[in-house]
Amino acid sequence: MEGRRRSVLVLTNLADVTTDIVLRLLAARRVPVVRLDPGADLHAGASLSATYGTGVQRGALRTPSRDVDLARVRSVWVRRPSPYAGPPGLEAQDRKFAAEQASWGAGGILASLPGAHYINHPLNNRAAEYKPAQLAAAQRFGFLVPDTLITDVASEAREFVAQQDSGVVYKPLWNTPYRVAGRPHSVWVREVREREITDAVSVCPHLFQARVDKAFDVRVTAVGHRVFGARIDSPDLDWRRRQNLMRCGPVDVPEAVSVSVLVYLTHFRLVYGAFDFAVTRDGAWYFLECNPNGQWAWQPPGITDAVAHALADQLEKGSEP
16 A cells, blocks of 8 residues: 555546646655546556445555555545546446446545545535536625526527627537537637527527626636636637637736635635636626636646646645644
């Protein structure tokens, strides 16, 4: 088993190069790290066991190169693990059964390590991903929030659009994988007009939001009690669409916004959050959303380096005060 030095457990896929930035920092600090992609590795030589009883909880993770006492994991970084999938070669129904058992079994073990510091706990991530919950928390904790309607009633959507002088945008409530002619297709934030809204809205809830007449966007990356602001200038309504055309640099985050960010994290029991704001010409910061597991290494080197060090600090610290 892993020695007296408590390990950091990183749950992510093999292709996640963002993780490597933080792992290099932890290696320089001589912090033991175990990297695992449970959805894939548990079918490729790794194993996971846990025992529970009155007053007893213990477990072991074994990989081809490491044996880890799960009671001695100091931190768990839930980055970008692959979805759980059953072993290849099984019939479809059996593979689905195995995948769901792995999700609830292995996923449940890894979400229940005693004394571990999670960034972020997967259940907290999930709770914080619901956009209605985000908007409700944002307005409660002092953010400016654009007028927003979530509905499956076409007439209400058309009425909402007609009432907004600044225009209205549509955005999906979840980034559901979607294909057109067999090819992956992204659904970007886009402006929508009253005449475009049809009764097809009734198929599922849609999110319509008053368009903010913004001067620029801001990504605020929060780690613990630290916040890092990046100003984004882009010709697109949704800057993610053509990132090669955007310009990005550091920006100061107003104190009131920083306070609301930290209260928001506390509410959702998050250590990390990636907040998106639209900033108007008169300096008003409008909350758009918070991704509890958003990417951050695309930002300028100074911000990327600062975020990486803040994450390494959290992982090294573990659950200690």
